[in-house]
Amino acid sequence: EIHLNHKAIGLKIENNRISEVVFENTSSCEKISAKADHYISTMPVKDLINSLEYDIPQEVQEVANGLLYRDFITVGLLLDKLKLQNGSNLIPDNWMYIQEKNVKLGRLQIFNNWSPYMVTDLSKVWLGLEYFCNEGDALWNMEEAEFIDFTIDELSKIGVVDKKDVIDATRIRFKKAYPAYFGTYNRFDTVKEFLNRFENLYLIGRNGMHRYNNMDHSMLTAITAVENIINNVKTKDNIWNINTEKQYHENKLTAVENLTGDVEKLSYNPAEYWEKTENAYAYYPTVKHRKRFILNSLKNFKFKENTFVFDYGCGEGGVLSGIREKFNLTSQQIGGFDVAENVITKLKEKFDSPNFYHEKLPVLNKKCGVIICSEVIEHTEKYSDIIKWIHDNLDDNGILILTTQSGKIHASDIYTGHTQHFNIKELELLLKDEGFRIQKSFLWGFPLFTLQKYLTNINFKAVQKNYLEGELSLRKKIVFDVTYFFYFIH
Numbered sequence: 001e002i003h004l005n006h007k008a009i010g011l012k013i014e015n016n017r018i019s020e021v022v023f024e025n026t027s028s029c030e031k032i033s034a035k036a037d038h039y040i041s042t043m044p045v046k047d048l049i050n051s052l053e054y055d056i057p058q059e060v061q062e063v064a065n066g067l068l069y070r071d072f073i074t075v076g077l078l079l080d081k082l083k084l085q086n087g088s089n090l091i092p093d094n095w096m097y098i099q100e101k102n103v104k105l106g107r108l109q110i111f112n113n114w115s116p117y118m119v120t121d122l123s124k125v126w127l128g129l130e131y132f133c134n135e136g137d138a139l140w141n142m143e144e145a146e147f148i149d150f151t152i153d154e155l156s157k158i159g160v161v162d163k164k165d166v167i168d169a170t171r172i173r174f175k176k177a178y179p180a181y182f183g184t185y186n187r188f189d190t191v192k193e194f195l196n197r198f199e200n201l202y203l204i205g206r207n208g209m210h211r212y213n214n215m216d217h218s219m220l221t222a223i224t225a226v227e228n229i230i231n232n233v234k235t236k237d238n239i240w241n242i243n244t245e246k247q248y249h250e251n252k253l254t255a256v257e258n259l260t261g262d263v264e265k266l267s268y269n270p271a272e273y274w275e276k277t278e279n280a281y282a283y284y285p286t287v288k289h290r291k292r293f294i295l296n297s298l299k300n301f302k303f304k305e306n307t308f309v310f311d312y313g314c315g316e317g318g319v320l321s322g323i324r325e326k327f328n329l330t331s332q333q334i335g336g337f338d339v340a341e342n343v344i345t346k347l348k349e350k351f352d353s354p355n356f357y358h359e360k361l362p363v364l365n366k367k368c369g370v371i372i373c374s375e376v377i378e379h380t381e382k383y384s385d386i387i388k389w390i391h392d393n394l395d396d397n398g399i400l401i402l403t404t405q406s407g408k409i410h411a412s413d414i415y416t417g418h419t420q421h422f423n424i425k426e427l428e429l430l431l432k433d434e435g436f437r438i439q440k441s442f443l444w445g446f447p448l449f450t451l452q453k454y455l456t457n458i459n460f461k462a463v464q465k466n467y468l469e470g471e472l473s474l475r476k477k478i479v480f481d482v483t484y485f486f487y488f489i490h
């Protein structure tokens, strides 16, 4: 059923799920309601929050109501002809940004050039004049006839039309055309996190996500939301990830696989993860393999007395300990960051060093000669922020060792909170864009590691219980050592 000219005004909630939507006829004010399994919203986030029948935290209300928009007025002008000519033809542009300072006009559309089907009589010209404004300002409040005269004057002033050629005109005012990245936008995550709790509510589109999404990205958010529903994927991260990276536009840098598929996202808590795995983690074959790879990669690096080595995503500190021992560094020469506060507290004690942080993108008091970022960026949607941070914190001749995952996202990846896997070429582009020179890059893992991932995926719950968590039993150690042996010779 499609109800035109109705406005959603109330969303009822039961057990953190939307249970019903109330909407009202915009002319008669008659109210009706509907129940659904899933609710997809493109209404402005501000209005959505205000329509929730729920005890909304003060901060969420404040941020939602502080979101700002730019509004928009467009005037359609039908003309006999344009004064501005391209020889004897219509100028070829679809649209033009207007730079002249003496007019308020922002952009001009020539609909004939978009498609002949937009204009009934092709001997005439349909223009679209665009004004960016705020609801309630002088432009917004002008009467329609007055506004149309004003726009014709503007176009005459810059030599685009002759007043006498105007046949017809219409004005349309459009509220909230552009979600603004000022106001309370820098605290938008508060609203996003609050809304994420309603499992069957999906925010998509432009104002629906308060993001400057164009039609393509808006459609992609809709497609992804529907895929999540079909595949019973609980996370909304893959919807929020769309159109977040600056490279998305330039290089189409996209993760090779976002979280889709028939696996449910388990709730991932880094601190809990480290507690559950602390006895066995250092013996995982892949962890040992990675550590060996990182130490080997540093073989030719010339460590000096003041070389500072930082591990962004240091976990329990195994790699840092290995580097410190192998290259005879002092504990003041190593440092790290991890989102899990419990591991950072332990590392501060272990190394008696203040160089361990659990705040993201920490402010360091010195530059780093080496930064390790191993198996981190696949956990976060903000990977380009991390790469930028690394670049900013590396010495001019410093090196970065980055490892991450590519290929399919398996249950084991979801268990450790992966949100995306990468394509090596695209990752190289991202790094080069940030100013890195790539010395070496390669894919590792086929066929043994790939096989291991597929096998563990068959019954991941059992693998998790019997191998990943808990004490390091003899059986576990043997299985780990045998697997590591194969990685070693691979």
Ligand SMILES: Cc1cc2nc3c(=O)[nH]c(=O)nc-3n(C[C@H](O)[C@H](O)[C@H](O)COP(=O)(O)OP(=O)(O)OC[C@H]3O[C@@H](n4cnc5c(N)ncnc54)[C@H](O)[C@@H]3O)c2cc1C
Pocket (backbone or CB within 6 Å): 006, 007, 008, 009, 042, 043, 044, 047, 072, 177, 178, 204, 205, 206, 207, 208, 213, 214, 215, 216, 218
């Ligand atoms: C001037 C302008 C030019 C643009 N040009 C381009 C372009 O050239 N190329 C491009 O790709 N994109 C362009 N865009 C962007 C494109 O229009 C948007 O990305 C796209 O329309 C967003 O889709 P949406 O479904 O999120 O929102 P919308 O298309 O805005 O749909 C949201 C709908 O929700 C309705 N609504 C709001 N509140 C309620 C409520 N409480 N109850 C019920 N319904 C409600 C609204 O009336 C609206 O119909 C342009 C946008 C503007 C404003």
